[in-house]
Amino acid sequence: MYMMKNITRDGNPVLRKQAAPVKFPLSDTDKQLAHDMMEYLINSQNPEFAQKHHLRAGVGLAAPQVGISKQMASVLVPNDQDDDQDYLLKITLINPVIISNSVQNAQLAEGEGCLSVDKDVPGYVPRSARITIRYQDFDGKEQTLRVKNYPAIVCQHEIDHLRGHLFYDRINKNEPFKAESGSTIIS
Numbered sequence: 001m002y003m004m005k006n007i008t009r010d011g012n013p014v015l016r017k018q019a020a021p022v023k024f025p026l027s028d029t030d031k032q033l034a035h036d037m038m039e040y041l042i043n044s045q046n047p048e049f050a051q052k053h054h055l056r057a058g059v060g061l062a063a064p065q066v067g068i069s070k071q072m073a074s075v076l077v078p079n080d081q082d083d084d085q086d087y088l089l090k091i092t093l094i095n096p097v098i099i100s101n102s103v104q105n106a107q108l109a110e111g112e113g114c115l116s117v118d119k120d121v122p123g124y125v126p127r128s129a130r131i132t133i134r135y136q137d138f139d140g141k142e143q144t145l146r147v148k149n150y151p152a153i154v155c156q157h158e159i160d161h162l163r164g165h166l167f168y169d170r171i172n173k174n175e176p177f178k179a180e181s182g183s184t185i186i187s
């Protein structure tokens with residue numbers, strides 16, 4: 001798990017850059033990066049493994065957070081319903097673009113954190129409640145993904161990383177826990 005030691009922290013300029021588009025066909029390095037990022041998330045969600053290797057749990061990870069300024073992010077949102085599906089969303093987003101979003105906003109009730117930000121920054125992080133993402137799959141084929149609520153929040157947090165934004169940029173400085181009327185608070 002070399003990756004956790006190498007998670008870039010706020011202050012590293014790579015987190016404030018616009019990441020470069022990923023080229024196709026994917027290089028072996030890029031394939032390995034995608035694999036390693038997803039593997040990190042899977043392991044970080046295994047309590048025993050995470051504790052043994054001192055991993056902070058994650059449901060998303062963007063390439064700039066491992067020092068690679070490329071437009072690639074992994075999302076692994078577990079399914080808390082006890083039906084048989086393991087994950088609500090398990091995907092690697094390459095060159096993602098949000099092509100449409102709802103007027104309605106949503107925010108996590110507990111606010112957000114970030115593996116690259118060691119301090120707690122309290123406050124709602126308002127995001128679109130529903131988004132449509134165009135991205136490329138491993139073969140470079142354009143795909144469309146529609147997500148809403150919790151998975152949509154995670155995808156937006158990761159896509160922000162690819163454009164040099166951090167979650168606290170979006171917290172209302174004067175009233176951190178002010179929710180726009182009509183927005184959804186997700187607990």
Ligand SMILES: Cc1nc(NNC(=O)[C@H](CC2CCCC2)CN(O)CO)c(F)c(N2CCN3CCOC[C@@H]3C2)n1
Pocket residue numbers: 044045046047056057058059060061062065078111112113114115116153154157158161
């Ligand atoms: C919400 C949450 N954020 C966790 N961490 N932060 C992250 O994932 C950051 C990205 C998320 C912060 C808010 C939106 C996206 C990482 N980011 O910096 C990447 O850019 C969690 F770990 C977590 N869960 C719930 C599911 N649980 C399953 C079992 O294992 C523990 C795990 C804990 N939920």
Ligand code: NI
Pocket residue numbers: 113114115116157161
């Ligand atoms: Ni983050």
